[in-house]
Amino acid sequence: MPEVKDQRSALHAIAIFEATKGLAALAGLIGVLDLLHHDARAAMMTLIGRFGLDPTAHYPSLLLHYADLLPETDVPMLVALGSAYITLRFIEATGLWLCKVWGEYLGALSGGIYIPFEVVHWVREPSWLNAFIVVLNAVIVGYLTHALWRRHQQNQTHD
Secondary structure, eight states, X not given: OHHHHHHHHHHHHHHHHHHHHHHHHHHHHHHHHHHTTSOHHHHHHXXXXXXXXXXXXXXXXXXXXXXXXXXXXXXXXXXXXXXXXXXXXXXXXXXXXXXXXXHHHHHHHHHHHHXXXXXXXXXXXXXXXXXXXXXXXXXXXXXXXXXXXXXXXXXXXXX
């Protein structure tokens, strides 16, 4: 019985993590939509200055690059893609929180899709943060895959 409680706790932790990603995406989408009504480049320069960052450094310059692209953004497509991602995260979190098999499948599949892209990003831009993201996602996908495999093995022995 402790194994079931441990599995439930792990699934709840992953569910909270996925819901947090959904909330962060929602906040980001709202923020981007709000920026459409302002001078995004000026807002980003203010933000960069407030934190004392070098605007020519990699991430601040990337932020400025995307701020420059914002006025040309296909807003309906942005909203559709953002909404799809947010919905997927919340559905996955719900399935995992309720300890549903479909939640485990959805989590393993949706997380597994990102791993190759995260590895490529890490190889191109090695950092502790990128390594952490790859490892964390791999651990989550590995755990969910293992849980599904164990469930399949248990069903095989009961048949």
